[in-house]
Amino acid sequence: MLFLQDVAYAHPNGDLLFAQIDLSIHKNDKVSLIGHNGSGKSTLLKLMAGILQPTSGNVKSDSKPYYVPQITGRLHDLTVAQALGIDHKINSLKDILAGNVTEKNLAIIGDDWGIEERYQKAFSHWQIPELDLEQAMDTLSGGQKTKVYLAGILIHSPAIVLMDEPSNHLDQVARQMLYEYVENTSNTLVIVSHDKQLLNIPQTVYELSQHGIKLYGGNYDFYFEQKHIENEALSHDIRSKEKALRKAKELEKETMERQQKLDARGKRKQEKAGLPRILMNSMRNDAEKSTARIKDIHTEKTGAIAREVSQLRSERLDAGKMKIDFDHSGLHKGKILVKAEQVNFSYLERNLWTTPLNCQITSGERIAIKGRNGSGKTTLIKLILGQSQPTEGAIDSANIKTIYIDQEYSLIDNSLTVYQQVQHFNSGALQEHEIKIRLNRYLFGQTEWTKPCSALSGGEKMRLVLCLLAIANQAPDMIILDEPTNNLDIQNTEILTNAFHGYEGTLLVISHDVIFLNEIGITRTIDLDLTAGHTSMDQYVD
Incomplete structure (x- = not known):
């Protein structure tokens, strides 16, 4: 049994990450732990493993858990x-x-x-x-x-296993082995992941958020349905509060206009009555104070409702609704962008592929590069980009604008702030207010404009890259994504998926996430596990 009672954790600088976490996981339970990037999932897993100690509260387990860390750095x-x-x-x-x-x-x-x-x-x-x-x-x-x-x-045979993003970096064969282990094991499992296929195996989901931890009794699909219902209710609450806020502002305006008319009428009566100036000043001061009190009451009321609306909006998941408009590539569909003929690459005088590679990439295609770990997927990308040269054969690439988004988001200069970084991509000379509007659209509020890029999470860097592409004068002709979902939570993966729905250029993707590949509309694969150069025209299904 794994038991957490009233657990809180604060960063060394004193910032509170989460508090009042109560959790009981029993023998043979299989649990998914999900939440947005930065919610504290990995930290909570480390508390369960005993790697970190809680700021307050208790963490107890019947046996020492075995911890599979997230592979980063x-x-x-x-x-x-x-x-x-x-x-x-x-x-x-x-x-x-x-x-x-x-x-x-x-x-x-x-x-x-x-x-x-x-x-x-x-x-x-x-x-x-x-x-x-x-x-x-x-x-x-x-x-x-x-x-x-x-x-x-297998080496330690633990009773409790804690896994942090275990399917990251695994090829499809190894992922299937992982799924089978999770399905068949009698171990007690706690899994942090964004892999929907993996999350659908455990029949219990815990969601960690700013409000604490919440249990959903079912797999990820069940959780998703419940969240949809909750978000519909939340949207209804937001609309009701927005309506109440409009009415409160209208009432405030009407009340103040009526009070001003009363004050003006009273002033005219006082002047006609010929009252002494001192008495008139005193009565005017009393009227002004009364008006101010009325205004304060209405301001407090509208302010309270506005704060409630703001809080509700911050809780609403709008990942899939974020609209990202790319300019269209100027290339006509079908133009040959890359052509590889009898290509091979050698490491230590040994060819990477048993048979030379022959393939072609044309404008407007959505292609997945598929293969086991070590099959040469990243090497092929480097050959396409001209960063490496083939040791055999030839690879010709058209003179096009290509953006390569790797797992480390190297497109971003970590020495710059968020605002400075977007300015570097402002080739269209957008005005300052236009840049800030776009930053807000990509969920970068005013407090984050001066934040150094080095301090951004994986999800924040992904959103910043999308913002950079939108701010640039023209969308690239080809975008290459190398394991783009590895460091993203489910919400940011949905944002990324949504972003590329409107992109009409060429998309080349390395990913083992079958669901993501299907959702972005991959239509062809280059499979490096098969005889090199064989490509499949079928819809991507692993």
Whole structure:
């Protein structure tokens, strides 16, 4: 059992991330934990794992959870064995087999004499038998790193497993293995993910938000239906409050106009009556105070309603409704943009593809580059962009405007503020107020204009990139996306999906997220798992 009681967590600078979190997860439960980027999902998972300590409250578990971290950035120079937490046992086993049978080595091994056989079996299962335990984690691909941590489940046989975005970086074969594990295991699971296919397996969803944590008794599809109902009710509340606000403002205007007429009539009567100036001044002051009190009452009332409307609007999920208008590419559909003939690329004098690659990309297409980890997807992108040159064959690219959006959002200069960054893309000489209108449209309020780009989350960087594309004078002829959903929550993935519905240029995408590929309308694949150069004209279905 995993038990959280009245848990709160504040950042080192004192900013509160969440509070009053109560959660009980029982043996064999399988739970999805979802929420927007920045809501604290990964932090909550680390609290459950014991990696972080709560600012207040209690976290208890019947056994030590096994934690599969989200793969981002460097891993502090850990070896594979250190990342798995088996380095001491492996080293002691090697010492014992070499004749160094000490009490210390025996104590470290305990009864776990099968550790070597177990890790080899786990590596074989996750299709990474070639990895060495002394190899640095930073030398591995994202998919290999994730597989190492997933192999740790078989090595340690934990009762509780906590997974943070486990399907990120995995190819479709490994994703299917992950889905089967989640479906069939008797482990207690808590999964943080934006992968809808994965989220549909557990039958319990917890949503973490600024209001705390809320239980939905069903899989992700059930949660989505319930959120739709909630959002409809929220929209109704917003419309009711907006109507009440309009009425309150109208009443305030009518009341003030009536009071002004009364004050003016009273003043004329006083002047006709010939009252002393001192008495007239006193009566005028009393009237002004009365008017001010009436105005304050109405201002307070309209202000309260306006705050309620603002709060309700901030709670409404409008990801799918965000309208993003790209200018259209000037290229006619069908123009050949890229043509590869008998192309291959060598690493250490070994060809990447068994058969040279032949493919063609024409204007207006939506193509997915498909393949297992290590099949050469990113290499193909670099060849198309001219960042690398083929060691065999030739690749010709038309003189077009191409935007490459990688997983790190390298298009963004982290040394700039948000406002400075959009100014760099302001080729159409938009006025300051026009830029700020667009920033607000992409959910960057005034308080974020001076925020350094280095402090933005993955979802914020994605929205900023979309804003940059919209502010630029003309949409690019081709946009290349490399695993675009890896660092996005579900809301930001929907924003990204919605953005490209209106884009008429060429879209080239590397992604293992089948649902995302289908939603953006992929019509053709270049499959690097098959004989190099074979392409499929079928609708993308993995």
